[in-house]
Amino acid sequence: MDELSVDPGRPSAATQLIALLLVSRSGEDAAPEARKLSMHDRDLVLAALYRHLYGDQIESVVRCRGCGTLVEASFSLAALIAHRVPDYSAGRPDGAGGFVTTTGLSFRVPTVADREEAAALPPADALDQLVKRCLGRSGTTQEICELQERLDEVAPLLDLDVAVSCPHCGRRDDVRFSIGRFTIEALARESRLLPLEIHRLAVAYGWPFDQIVALDRSLRRSLLRCVEAERNARRRA
Incomplete structure (x- = not known):
């Protein structure tokens, strides 16, 4: 039951979730393999998982910075993915898992391990380490700027600002969306309901905790819907 296994407070919670899914398939520790994924591929895996569990629509409520009204933000995850397709027009793959730009800059896409290790460092050191991991060396200011631009093209993340317009005052704000954070928060909300779900199934079927x-x-969700439908039918009778 992955909802109980993932610690939403851990910075690596999304990677932990992917590793758990891989373990369920292989029976082996998959954390090293999960950390080898590029950040781009990690986001696509999480998006596929979110769509499987909760559907395509992303829905959230944010507070307008202009009038303070709560505004519903909603968009299609599939449409966002289609908008974030890799663009290789500014260079070419180098045949060894890296990329060479039209200016001659050679780099590789950062992995989950690169990002997680850098996240443990102060911001300035984190950027320096990521640049060294991607370029294999330190970079000039110009090279770092080009690297950031090309990475957003060849390995776009589902971690970006999404425009939200307030229907009351008309103000437009940019709200940060991260598929990793959004997926983990959805699972965390679901985990808070698990004790009640387990209790209802235990009462209905007499099953022990481990079996549920x-x-x-x-x-589990289908059985719970059956239990709820029967309970509602008895109430109406």
Whole structure:
């Protein structure tokens, strides 16, 4: 039951989740493999997981910075992914997993391990380490700027500002969306409901805790809907 296994407070919670999914397939520790993913691929995996669990629509509520009204923000995850397709027009793959730009700058895309290790450092040191990992050396200011631009083209992340317009005052704000944070927060909300779900299934079927938590999520949810439907029918009778 991955909702109980992932610690939403950990910076590496999204990687932990992917590793758990890989373990369920292979039976082995998949954390090293999960950390080898590029950040771009990690985001696509999390997006596919979110769509499988909760559907394509991303919905959230944010407070307008102009009038303070709560505004509903909603968009299609599939549409966002289609908008963030890699663009290789500013260079070419080098045949060794890297990329060479039209200006001759050679780099590789950062992995999950690169980002997580850099995140433990102060911001200035983190950027320096990521540049060294991507370029294999330190970079000039111009090279770092080009690297950042090219990375957003060849390996775009689902971690970006999304425009939200307030229907009351008309103010337009940019709200940060991160598929990693959004997916983990959705699972965290779901985990808070698990004790009640487990209790209702235990009462309805007389099953022990271990048997219930071992159920596949979709089967558990289907059984819970049956229990709720029967309870509602009895209330109406």
